Amino acid sequence: MSNSSKPKRLSVKAEQRAETRELILDEAERLFAVHGFLGVTLKDVARQAGVHHTLMNYYFEDKQKLLDEVFARRAVVTSSRRMDAMAAYEAEAGDAVTVEGALRAFLDVDLDLYAAGGEGWHSFGSLVALVANTPVWGSGLMTEHFDPVVRRLIGLLRKALPDATEEDIYWGYHFVSGALLLSLARTGRIDRLSDGLCVSDDFASIKARMATFMAAGIIEICKG
Amino acid sequence: MSNSSKPKRLSVKAEQRAETRELILDEAERLFAVHGFLGVTLKDVARQAGVHHTLMNYYFEDKQKLLDEVFARRAVVTSSRRMDAMAAYEAEAGDAVTVEGALRAFLDVDLDLYAAGGEGWHSFGSLVALVANTPVWGSGLMTEHFDPVVRRLIGLLRKALPDATEEDIYWGYHFVSGALLLSLARTGRIDRLSDGLCVSDDFASIKARMATFMAAGIIEICKG
DNA sequence: ATTATCTATAGATCTATAGATAATGC
DNA sequence: ATTATCTATAGATCTATAGATAATGC
Numbered sequence: 001m002s003n004s005s006k007p008k009r010l011s012v013k014a015e016q017r018a019e020t021r022e023l024i025l026d027e028a029e030r031l032f033a034v035h036g037f038l039g040v041t042l043k044d045v046a047r048q049a050g051v052h053h054t055l056m057n058y059y060f061e062d063k064q065k066l067l068d069e070v071f072a073r074r075a076v077v078t079s080s081r082r083m084d085a086m087a088a089y090e091a092e093a094g095d096a097v098t099v100e101g102a103l104r105a106f107l108d109v110d111l112d113l114y115a116a117g118g119e120g121w122h123s124f125g126s127l128v129a130l131v132a133n134t135p136v137w138g139s140g141l142m143t144e145h146f147d148p149v150v151r152r153l154i155g156l157l158r159k160a161l162p163d164a165t166e167e168d169i170y171w172g173y174h175f176v177s178g179a180l181l182l183s184l185a186r187t188g189r190i191d192r193l194s195d196g197l198c199v200s201d202d203f204a205s206i207k208a209r210m211a212t213f214m215a216a217g218i219i220e221i222c223k224g
Numbered sequence: 225m226s227n228s229s230k231p232k233r234l235s236v237k238a239e240q241r242a243e244t245r246e247l248i249l250d251e252a253e254r255l256f257a258v259h260g261f262l263g264v265t266l267k268d269v270a271r272q273a274g275v276h277h278t279l280m281n282y283y284f285e286d287k288q289k290l291l292d293e294v295f296a297r298r299a300v301v302t303s304s305r306r307m308d309a310m311a312a313y314e315a316e317a318g319d320a321v322t323v324e325g326a327l328r329a330f331l332d333v334d335l336d337l338y339a340a341g342g343e344g345w346h347s348f349g350s351l352v353a354l355v356a357n358t359p360v361w362g363s364g365l366m367t368e369h370f371d372p373v374v375r376r377l378i379g380l381l382r383k384a385l386p387d388a389t390e391e392d393i394y395w396g397y398h399f400v401s402g403a404l405l406l407s408l409a410r411t412g413r414i415d416r417l418s419d420g421l422c423v424s425d426d427f428a429s430i431k432a433r434m435a436t437f438m439a440a441g442i443i444e445i446c447k448g
Numbered sequence: 449a450t451t452a453t454c455t456a457t458a459g460a461t462c463t464a465t466a467g468a469t470a471a472t473g474c
Numbered sequence: 475a476t477t478a479t480c481t482a483t484a485g486a487t488c489t490a491t492a493g494a495t496a497a498t499g500c
Contacts, residue, residue, distance in 0.1 A: 013451060013498055020452085034360050038262035041488060052454060057490055133357045135411045136258050142413060150417055170418040171433050177413075178406030179399040187359045189366060189401075193374055194394040209395050209445045216444035217437035237472055237477060244478085265462060276480060281464055 021059050023049045026120060029070045033123035036130055037067055037137070068141070071131065074124045075145035078110055082149045085109040086156060095159075100215035102156035106149070107180065107211050114184065115203035122201070125184035132181050150177075157218065164222035172218035179210065245283050247273045250344065253294045257347035260354055261291055261361070292365070295355065298348045299369035302334055306373045309333045310380060319383075324439035326380035330373070331404065331435050338408065339427035346425070349408035356405050374401075381442065388446035396442035403434065 010018070027048040031040040042063055046053035060066040082105070089105040090097065114121050131138035150173065157169050186200040198205065234242070251272040255264040266287055270277035284290040306329070313329040314321060338345050355362035374397065381393050410424040422429065 011499070016452075016498090036260065036262060036358055038260060039360075042490090043488075053489095054455085054491085055453065058452075063489075129357050132406075132411060132413070133353050133409050134260055135409075135413070136263075139411065139413060139416075143416065147417065154417075166418070166421055167429070168433070170414060170422045171429065172437065173417075174406065174414045174422070174430075175399075175403040175434070175437055178403035180402070181406060182356075182398065182402030185357050185359075187356065187363065189356070189359070189363060190394060190398045192363075192367065193371065193378075193397070194390070197390055198394045198398070205391070205395065206398075209392070210399070213396065213399055213441035213445045217441040220440035221433045221437045235473070240472090240478075266464090267462075277463095278465085278481085279479065282478075287463075 017059075020049075020051060020055070024051065024056070024059060024066070025070050025073060028066055029073075029120060029123045029127065032067065032070060033126035033130070037063075037134075042066075070124075071127065071141050072145065074121065075128075075141075078113055079145060079149050081109050081113065082106060083152060086149070086152045090156060090159075097156055097159045098215075099157060099160045099218050100211055102153060102160055103176070103211040103214050103218075105156070106153045107176075107214075108207055110180075111183075111203045111207040111210070115207070122186065126186060129181045129185035161219075161222050168222045168224065169218070172214075172221060175217060176214045179214070183210070241283075244273075244275060244279070248275065248280065248283060248290070249294050249297060252290055253297075253344060253347045253351065256291065256294060257350035257354070261287075261358075266290075294348075295351065295365050296369065298345065299352075299365075302337055303369060303373050305333050305337065306330060307376060310373070310376045314380060314383075321380055321383045322439075323381060323384045323442050324435055326377060326384055327400070327435040327438050327442075329380070330377045331400075331438075332431055334404075335407075335427045335431040335434070339431070346410065350410060353405045353409035385443070385446050392446045392448065393442070396438075396445060399441060400438045403438070407434070 024045060028040070028045045031044055031048060042056040043053045045066075046056050056063075056066070060069065085105040085108075086102070089101055093101055114125050117124075131141050154169060154173060157172070158164075161169065183200075183203070183206050188200050190198045191200055248269060252264070252269045255268055255272060266280040267277045269290075270280050280287075280290070284293065309329040309332075310326070313325055317325055338349050341348075355365050378393060378397060381396070382388075385393065407424075407427070407430050412424050414422045415424055
């Protein structure tokens with residue numbers, strides 16, 4: 001238990017273990033994102049990762065636990081960044097919190113992460129959309145990882161719109177959430193509909209419009 | 225080939241056939257909506273429908289074709305209603321087409337259908353969301369059944385916003401689409417987040433806010 | 449001595465079809 | 475005679491584990 005000043009030098013075995021686990025997580029993430037949880041077998045993941053298929057159960061308790069780890073790996077990163085961004089915004093804005101400011105803190109750091117994060121983050125985005133749309137086995141993951149950031153956003157919106165009803169604010173968030181999830185899914189549908197003018201992977205274009213769009217919508221329905 | 229004045233009286237066999245097919249389609253729809261296409265086996269569907277599992281391949285070529293029929297059954301209904309609603313709106317509005325008017329024609333008849341359609345339509349809604357979020361096997365169905373209504377909407381929005389760029393209009397539609405899909409999915413997430421204040425199944429509350437919200441958003445991003 | 453990897457296999461499905469039997473059709 | 479339903483089964487997976495072997499650890 002020499003925990004003070006941990007030896008940074010990992011043993012060969014510990015390194016090998018960590019590398020293999022990451023490799024499996026990467027391939028699982030990629031495959032789950034494209035084919036869905038049930039559209040991928042542990043053997044598929046093992047084949048792609050180049051490891052023996054029995055190692056799947058050596059490194060991960062079962063298939064569900066593998067998904068849980070894939071999901072948690074990036075969910076904690078985006079959640080903590082968004083919490084920080086919202087806290088920073090609130091500190092900076094004081095009593096002058098605006099709907100668009102709150103939404104930018106909630107949306108923009110997240111979209112930046114997906115824009116700059118490469119293939120891994122892209123896959124994770126698609127996976128979040130799939131998980132969110134399969135409540136029967138996905139709602140636990142959504143609740144566990146994303147409820148805190150949503151509640152934080154709701155708090156900021158309340159501050160920005162002290163006269164709005166709770167229902168209007170929640171329905172407003174619901175629309176934001178749907179638009180964000182479809183963006184993360186990168187289905188390629190907008191590409192085909194617009195004949196290539198818009199591109200699903202273009203998170204910069206989405207970021208440029210999303211907070212503005214959603215702020216206008218929320219303010220409008222909260223007028224009622 | 226006595227096609228003139230078809231005998232409305234169907235034979236017992238023809239009736240039986242039609243009933244069994246519908247029964248299978250109903251149960252497949254319900255199960256696919258909850259568990260996803262791959263989360264349901266043909267045996268599951270047969271068991272729920274109370275028919276022998278080998279009848280699945282007697283009535284439907286294969287599992288994919290069963291999904292295609294489940295999907296097409298209601299997709300043609302909603303699509304034709306929405307096309308009619310948009311045509312009626314355009315005829316009525318003439319050159320004074322508005323963004324909110326166009327969106328009401330696109331959204332409201334659809335939401336009415338889900339609100340009043342009972343369990344079958346509810347299941348279909350969840351299924352649409354799942355199909356839309358699984359591009360690898362779902363984009364064909366989306367394109368085939370929903371491209372025409374989307375193109376019709378885009379045409380109306382162009383008329384309402386002659387100075388807007390094509391990109392802004394398509395991205396605006398993209399946000400609308402995401403919000404609609406999450407509403408159809410009825411994930412129950414907004415219920416839990418709002419502690420029961422908002423209810424996923426409450427299409428009336430969604431309809432009351434959605435076109436207003438989306439019109440404000442589209443108009444705002446098209447100002448740029 | 450401990451941990452990573454592979455061999456072999458249990459046990460449980462699934463989809464799909466060939467072919468037999470039972471129920472209407474004309 | 476035609477069509478609906480059931481019997482029986484081929485053929486192909488999958489997940490998960492017990493136990494053996496190979497590679498580091500100290």
